[in-house]
Amino acid sequence: MNFDGRDIVSIKDFSKAELERIMSVSDLMEPLSREGSDILKGKIMATLFFEPSTRTRISFESAMLRLGGNYIGFAEPKLTSVEKGENLVDTVRVVENYANLIILRHPLEGAARLASEYVNIPIINAGSGAEEHPTQALLDLYTIKREMGKIDRLTIALIGDLRYGRTVHSLAYALSLFDVKLYLISPDLLKMRKEVLEEINGKIEVFQETDLKKVLPKLDVIYMTRIQKERFPDLKDYELVKGSYRLSRDDLKFVKRKTIVMHPLPRVDEITFDVDDTHHARYFKQAFYGLLVRMSLLSLILGGIK
Amino acid sequence: MNFDGRDIVSIKDFSKAELERIMSVSDLMEPLSREGSDILKGKIMATLFFEPSTRTRISFESAMLRLGGNYIGFAEPKLTSVEKGENLVDTVRVVENYANLIILRHPLEGAARLASEYVNIPIINAGSGAEEHPTQALLDLYTIKREMGKIDRLTIALIGDLRYGRTVHSLAYALSLFDVKLYLISPDLLKMRKEVLEEINGKIEVFQETDLKKVLPKLDVIYMTRIQKERFPDLKDYELVKGSYRLSRDDLKFVKRKTIVMHPLPRVDEITFDVDDTHHARYFKQAFYGLLVRMSLLSLILGGIK
Amino acid sequence: MNFDGRDIVSIKDFSKAELERIMSVSDLMEPLSREGSDILKGKIMATLFFEPSTRTRISFESAMLRLGGNYIGFAEPKLTSVEKGENLVDTVRVVENYANLIILRHPLEGAARLASEYVNIPIINAGSGAEEHPTQALLDLYTIKREMGKIDRLTIALIGDLRYGRTVHSLAYALSLFDVKLYLISPDLLKMRKEVLEEINGKIEVFQETDLKKVLPKLDVIYMTRIQKERFPDLKDYELVKGSYRLSRDDLKFVKRKTIVMHPLPRVDEITFDVDDTHHARYFKQAFYGLLVRMSLLSLILGGIK
Numbered sequence: 039m040n041f042d043g044r045d046i047v048s049i050k051d052f053s054k055a056e057l058e059r060i061m062s063v064s065d066l067m068e069p070l071s072r073e074g075s076d077i078l079k080g081k082i083m084a085t086l087f088f089e090p091s092t093r094t095r096i097s098f099e100s101a102m103l104r105l106g107g108n109y110i111g112f113a114e115p116k117l118t119s120v121e122k123g124e125n126l127v128d129t130v131r132v133v134e135n136y137a138n139l140i141i142l143r144h145p146l147e148g149a150a151r152l153a154s155e156y157v158n159i160p161i162i163n164a165g166s167g168a169e170e171h172p173t174q175a176l177l178d179l180y181t182i183k184r185e186m187g188k189i190d191r192l193t194i195a196l197i198g199d200l201r202y203g204r205t206v207h208s209l210a211y212a213l214s215l216f217d218v219k220l221y222l223i224s225p226d227l228l229k230m231r232k233e234v235l236e237e238i239n240g241k242i243e244v245f246q247e248t249d250l251k252k253v254l255p256k257l258d259v260i261y262m263t264r265i266q267k268e269r270f271p272d273l274k275d276y277e278l279v280k281g282s283y284r285l286s287r288d289d290l291k292f293v294k295r296k297t298i299v300m301h302p303l304p305r306v307d308e309i310t311f312d313v314d315d316t317h318h319a320r321y322f323k324q325a326f327y328g329l330l331v332r333m334s335l336l337s338l339i340l341g342g343i344k
Numbered sequence: 345m346n347f348d349g350r351d352i353v354s355i356k357d358f359s360k361a362e363l364e365r366i367m368s369v370s371d372l373m374e375p376l377s378r379e380g381s382d383i384l385k386g387k388i389m390a391t392l393f394f395e396p397s398t399r400t401r402i403s404f405e406s407a408m409l410r411l412g413g414n415y416i417g418f419a420e421p422k423l424t425s426v427e428k429g430e431n432l433v434d435t436v437r438v439v440e441n442y443a444n445l446i447i448l449r450h451p452l453e454g455a456a457r458l459a460s461e462y463v464n465i466p467i468i469n470a471g472s473g474a475e476e477h478p479t480q481a482l483l484d485l486y487t488i489k490r491e492m493g494k495i496d497r498l499t500i501a502l503i504g505d506l507r508y509g510r511t512v513h514s515l516a517y518a519l520s521l522f523d524v525k526l527y528l529i530s531p532d533l534l535k536m537r538k539e540v541l542e543e544i545n546g547k548i549e550v551f552q553e554t555d556l557k558k559v560l561p562k563l564d565v566i567y568m569t570r571i572q573k574e575r576f577p578d579l580k581d582y583e584l585v586k587g588s589y590r591l592s593r594d595d596l597k598f599v600k601r602k603t604i605v606m607h608p609l610p611r612v613d614e615i616t617f618d619v620d621d622t623h624h625a626r627y628f629k630q631a632f633y634g635l636l637v638r639m640s641l642l643s644l645i646l647g648g649i650k
Numbered sequence: 651m652n653f654d655g656r657d658i659v660s661i662k663d664f665s666k667a668e669l670e671r672i673m674s675v676s677d678l679m680e681p682l683s684r685e686g687s688d689i690l691k692g693k694i695m696a697t698l699f700f701e702p703s704t705r706t707r708i709s710f711e712s713a714m715l716r717l718g719g720n721y722i723g724f725a726e727p728k729l730t731s732v733e734k735g736e737n738l739v740d741t742v743r744v745v746e747n748y749a750n751l752i753i754l755r756h757p758l759e760g761a762a763r764l765a766s767e768y769v770n771i772p773i774i775n776a777g778s779g780a781e782e783h784p785t786q787a788l789l790d791l792y793t794i795k796r797e798m799g800k801i802d803r804l805t806i807a808l809i810g811d812l813r814y815g816r817t818v819h820s821l822a823y824a825l826s827l828f829d830v831k832l833y834l835i836s837p838d839l840l841k842m843r844k845e846v847l848e849e850i851n852g853k854i855e856v857f858q859e860t861d862l863k864k865v866l867p868k869l870d871v872i873y874m875t876r877i878q879k880e881r882f883p884d885l886k887d888y889e890l891v892k893g894s895y896r897l898s899r900d901d902l903k904f905v906k907r908k909t910i911v912m913h914p915l916p917r918v919d920e921i922t923f924d925v926d927d928t929h930h931a932r933y934f935k936q937a938f939y940g941l942l943v944r945m946s947l948l949s950l951i952l953g954g955i956k
Contacts (some may be wrong), residue, residue: 131937
């Protein structure tokens with residue numbers, strides 16, 4: 039198992055042992071996240087965000103700084119040479135001269151894979167199209183492990199937009215390597231994509247549902263997601279489903295005492311604010327675990343941790 | 345008097361002794377602003393600017409670097425998750441996992457106070473709504489002290505948009521803790537807000553005027569401000585007052601030899617360029633004092649200086 | 651020959667000996683570009699980009715980090731105080747308080763010269779108007795020297811938009827200090843500016859051509875440039891010349907074995923992708939040499955290298 043110089047394009051590239059290795063190195067990162075370190079002193083990360091994502095970008099940049107490295111980059115497609123017609127491959131082939139690794143977010147599916155084929159420095163996919171977002175899946179997995187003490191033998195529900203939300207695709211793949219029961223809860227229009235279902239069916243028990251309230255009492259992990267208006271070809275369809283999968287404090291009366299509520303954030307209104315100070319809420323803690331997981335990956339890939 | 349971990353939301357939160365402490369630590373920062381230091385090595389500042397302000401953001405970032413720390417952040421509301429509907433509290437609760445302190449600028453009044461109630465790391469208000477901008481007031485105060493040798497017994501005029509300009513609100517509060525005479529000079533439409541007047545009246549002598557030229561000979565400190573078009577509900581009102589409070593080199597014939605001219609910048613045309621190379625001009629030096637004051641605050645809050 | 655604290659405004663400010671000094675220090679930078687260094691520890695660079703240029707900005711920022719310094723800045727004119735009406739001189743006079751040097755890119759000709767007259771810290775021109783881009787010329791020169799082993803006695807062609815492209819103006823000046831044959835190949839509408847021709851004619855042999863294919867076999871260096879749509883007052887003129895100077899793999903059958911192809915990037919379609927993996931292509935390597943040249947300049951100007 040060697041992470042040195044490796045690309046992180048898809049969660050599917052990892053074996054279960056590798057996922058566990060990333061998580062155990064994440065544990066080691068917790069003290070460094072407070073005190074800082076010099077593990078990656080002199081290393082430069084390029085964050086190339088062709089699509090906005092404050093949390094993800096800032097999380098990577100903080101991880102790099104906590105490890106003693108630094109960063110360059112852009113988060114502003116409209117003001118880069120991209121707008122003058124430069125293509126993605128040219129951009130990453132230029133940037134590979136200026137950095138030790140690239141964090142790439144791009145609106146097109148397959149962008150990170152394509153980039154990784156052309157450059158000699160490692161690429162981490164921070165989201166490409168509606169497809170995959172592997173570091174989000176890793177941090178989700180790590181949050182479950184840290185907060186529940188284990189992943190195996192849990193009943194987990196992914197709720198909301200399972201068709202267009204890339205977060206849930208990567209997470210479903212990751213969970214299929216463990217011994218979990220998975221509920222996929224969405225309106226018919228937003229059902230989980232067939233190719234994801236084919237990949238995970240048979241490995242784990244999967245149940246597709248439309249009614250969130252009915253299954254609440256069975257769940258150990260409630261993973262809510264945002265219904266992204268911009269993914270809908272027709273706005274009328276959005277209005278139909280908007281708000282139909284909303285979790286409030288009242289709903290939590292029906293869950294187990296140890297059940298946790300997660301969300302990749304940002305939320306719109308799918309979790310009401312009165313949930314925030316219940317002992318079930320974990321979505322802000324998730325952001326902290328995201329820092330640890332990204333520190334873990336940077337350390338493993340750039341050779342700081344063997 | 346303890347600054348460790350403290351929020352800086354309003355200038356009104358400070359006692360006179362605390363203001364003087366911040367200013368005396370600012371003196372200590374001057375050599376470090378040239379040579380650099382490692383006082384805040386390993387610390388991360390997040391600059392969250394939901395509203396543009398190049399000078400303020402860059403000044404904080406430079407201060408942090410001069411102290412050996414580093415920064416993450418955004419200055420681009422349209423490209424962040426904010427545009428997807430994430431609320432301010434969610435944003436700062438995520439970011440507190442990635443940084444040791446947050447510098448927040450936001451268009452809504454009360455934003456910094458609200459944020460400080462939800463997060464466990466210190467927040468510095470870098471401007472919220474038309475309300476307050478405490479670090480600007482601190483640097484203005486410090487500029488007066490450094491350039492005049494004292495604050496007490498001076499006659500100071502705040503000129504221009506006293507209704508919508510947040511800079512002058514914070515500065516008026518700060519000055520009310522000292523023994524000054526304060527002239528508030530504005531068109532009727534842009535008079536100082538009643539709540540500010542109520543706070544400072546009685547503490548210091550306050551004179552409201554509409555005619556700048558008349559009072560010029562009395563002044564030790566001339567504090568000009570920009571009339572911000574974007575604050576006017578009706579553009580016709582803006583056209584009426586635009587340019588009516590403009591200071592030129594000719595006007596300076598009527599001031600004392602030691603009188604200084606200040607401006608929070610950016611200016612439009614309220615100080616003509618021929619003032620820049622007179623010995624009265626201090627608005628660029630103000631920017632340097634801003635660096636020292638911000639270094640002082642960061643050192644005090646993040647524990648570098650006890 | 652003293653670079654300490656010097657402004658880099660125009661390539662014309664350099665003697666041939668100075669250009670050679672910059673290139674020989676660039677050689678020294680190659681190991682530091684991999685291992686990093688502390689040469690500029692504690693120094694701050696401000697990148698003020700009033701016009702987009704990802705590659706140039708990132709290249710400078712990487713150079714500064716590799717030397718142990720750090721950076722502040724903006725790349726977003728619309729969100730800075732510029733949009734509130736602040737003028738360039740005010741901006742740089744404020745920023746000089748926060749940094750040890752300024753990298754300036756601005757849409758107006760003469761902007762860097764103007765700025766350098768007002769501030770006491772060094773300014774490096776990273777492009778001003780359609781006029782000059784001296785660090786691009788330096789890296790182009792350095793690329794030729796590194797890849798051909800020499801500059802003298804080469805036959806070099808600048809191809810494409812020679813009227814509006816600032817890159818080729820600076821490069822033509824630089825080459826005129828060496829013993830080269832220079833082909834200027836463009837449509838009539840986009841011929842090299844008269845003032846550049848006057849400067850270089852007599853110093854070196856210059857040939858103006860419209861037909862690229864005809865001269866290909868004579869060339870040692872093929873320097874392609876993009877035809878920038880935004881420089882054309884009339885879009886019809888753009889459509890006429892667009893694509894008329896395109897280099898493909900087939901064209902390379904007619905060049906010498908050692909001929910190199912350069913491009914300042916970004917390209918649109920003036921070099922087809924099938925050229926990228928020929929042994930003639932050097933445009934990505936150029937980006938790496940740009941890093942070395944910028945490290946060299948930063949070291950020389952900020953006193954790290956005597």
